[in-house]
Amino acid sequence: MSNEIRVRFAPSPTGYLHVGGLRTALYNYLYARKVGGKFILRIEDTDRTRYVEGAVENLINSLKEVGLDFDEGPEVGGNFGPYFQSERTELYQKHAKELLEADKAYRCFCTPEDLQKMREERQAQGLDTRYDGRCRKLTEEEIKAKIAAGEPFVIREKLPPEGEIFFYDLVREKVTFPWDMVDDQVLIKSDGYPTYHFANVIDDHYMQISHVIRGEEWLSSVPKHLFLYDAFGWKPPKMAHLPLLLNSDKSKLSKRQGDVAVEDYLAKGYIPHALVNFVALLGWHAKGDQELFEMDELIKAFSLKRINKAGAVFDVEKLQWMNSHYMKNMKLTDIADLAKPFVEKAGYDISENKKYLAAVRFARERVSLLTQLAEEIKPFYITPEISAEYTELSEEENSQNIFNFWAEKLAEKDVWQEDEINALIKETTTATGAKGKNLYFPIRLALFGTVHGPEIPLIIGLIGTKEAIKRFRNLIK
Numbered sequence: 001m002s003n004e005i006r007v008r009f010a011p012s013p014t015g016y017l018h019v020g021g022l023r024t025a026l027y028n029y030l031y032a033r034k035v036g037g038k039f040i041l042r043i044e045d046t047d048r049t050r051y052v053e054g055a056v057e058n059l060i061n062s063l064k065e066v067g068l069d070f071d072e073g074p075e076v077g078g079n080f081g082p083y084f085q086s087e088r089t090e091l092y093q094k095h096a097k098e099l100l101e102a103d104k105a106y107r108c109f110c111t112p113e114d115l116q117k118m119r120e121e122r123q124a125q126g127l128d129t130r131y132d133g134r135c136r137k138l139t140e141e142e143i144k145a146k147i148a149a150g151e152p153f154v155i156r157e158k159l160p161p162e163g164e165i166f167f168y169d170l171v172r173e174k175v176t177f178p179w180d181m182v183d184d185q186v187l188i189k190s191d192g193y194p195t196y197h198f199a200n201v202i203d204d205h206y207m208q209i210s211h212v213i214r215g216e217e218w219l220s221s222v223p224k225h226l227f228l229y230d231a232f233g234w235k236p237p238k239m240a241h242l243p244l245l246l247n248s249d250k251s252k253l254s255k256r257q258g259d260v261a262v263e264d265y266l267a268k269g270y271i272p273h274a275l276v277n278f279v280a281l282l283g284w285h286a287k288g289d290q291e292l293f294e295m296d297e298l299i300k301a302f303s304l305k306r307i308n309k310a311g312a313v314f315d316v317e318k319l320q321w322m323n324s325h326y327m328k329n330m331k332l333t334d335i336a337d338l339a340k341p342f343v344e345k346a347g348y349d350i351s352e353n354k355k356y357l358a359a360v361r362f363a364r365e366r367v368s369l370l371t372q373l374a375e376e377i378k379p380f381y382i383t384p385e386i387s388a389e390y391t392e393l394s395e396e397e398n399s400q401n402i403f404n405f406w407a408e409k410l411a412e413k414d415v416w417q418e419d420e421i422n423a424l425i426k427e428t429t430t431a432t433g434a435k436g437k438n439l440y441f442p443i444r445l446a447l448f449g450t451v452h453g454p455e456i457p458l459i460i461g462l463i464g465t466k467e468a469i470k471r472f473r474n475l476i477k
């Protein structure tokens with residue numbers, strides 16, 4: 001095996017990219033980029049009962065949107081493919097056979113009903129509900145007869161009945177498990193497909209994975225995996241198990257308490273990099289107290305040594321705070337690009353780029369989500385409706401005077417400069433007596449549909465004189 005650092009993100013395509021999956025993918029990505037290694041995407045799709053149409057495309061899309069490009073995997077290929085486990089079944093079959101021959105695994109003919117009964121019996125006796133290993137005792141003749149009779153079977157690993165196993169995890173340090181806590185894991189199911197555990201180990205070996213970086217929920221599976229490495233005489237990869245993600249009440253992060261799909265956050269208008277920055281800090285911290293990182297800064301600062309043991313709370317308010325930060329501080333053209341799909345969905349035409357950028361420059365200071373930005377700039381494009389709360393204001397005599405004055409004055413020429421508009425505002429006071437709120441609120445209401453909002457010259461500059469006149473006229477009774 002070479003000394004190259006090779007890490008992988010190995011999701012089961014269940015429909016979408018979970019934020020926990022994003023964290024796993026990100027840490028693998030950061031580590032690979034930091035040390036100049038390879039980041040591999042492997043699709044663990046051997047559970048045919050959980051197959052979801054379009055799930056892989058969706059997953060790859062989400063990874064792309066947040067900027068995690070992989071070096072090997074579906075679409076990009078590589079020397080260690082195929083990168084879909086469902087295309088590697090022969091490899092698993094071959095290795096299962098080897099294990100049977102070496103007496104490190106055995107065929108189990110127990111039906112789901114047998115297993116259910118066994119569990120109930122064990123429970124009644126106050127035992128745990130592990131498989132009791134009854135099929136270990138079958139003789140060669142019995143096995144042959146069952147196979148000949150067409151009885152379906154699974155292949156289980158033959159774990160040591162007692163003693164313990166320990167290993168070193170880069171996060172959890174020394175971890176010990178007694179063997180009698182570990183189930184004789186099914187390696188090949190009755191449909192001939194491997195389980196996650198088996199395929200995962202075989203592939204990590206053949207794909208020359210040097211470091212396994214994944215969620216803590218897999219820590220208790222490590223003994224089952226190490227048994228396999230040992231049985232094949234392979235060197236296991238180094239491992240780092242990432243702390244759990246928690247809801248704010250410290251329970252395990254769940255759908256019931258909020259969104260968990262990356263695509264849902266993106267659809268709500270979170271900036272992809274804000275999500276990445278936020279997720280990076282769920283279980284890892286930099287040396288100082290820096291919290292805002294560009295991707296290259298994350299890569300530079302990242303280290304497996306600084307991964308925390310304690311669970312990390314998924315604090316949506318912090319994510320919102322980060323999002324507002326990026327909203328205000330990212331390059332204007334980047335924000336404008338990111339907002340485009342939302343604006344297009346809202347259905348107005350932003351093809352005039354200078355106008356669009358000016359509108360975004362104004363709106364980005366006032367909102368914290370891209371969806372809100374699309375709403376905020378709408379009055380620059382679509383004549384605003386006057387909402388019920390402002391009908392009274394728009395019908396007041398003072399307002400009506402102002403509307404008439406502006407509709408008439410603006411019509412005097414086609415293009416108005418900023419200072420000319422400001423002069424016109426002053427002139428309005430002389431003509432109508434309106435000052436302060438009484439002056440600004442009606443003007444802005446007519447032009448923008450709200451009493452607070454952009455500076456009046458900016459609105460007129462962007463919507464144009466004709467449209468401005470129209471907006472005043474619309475409100476004249």
Ligand code: GLU
Pocket residue numbers: 009010011012044196200213214215218
């Ligand atoms: N397919 C597993 C999952 O969906 C991969 C776990 C691992 O990285 O080993 O999380």
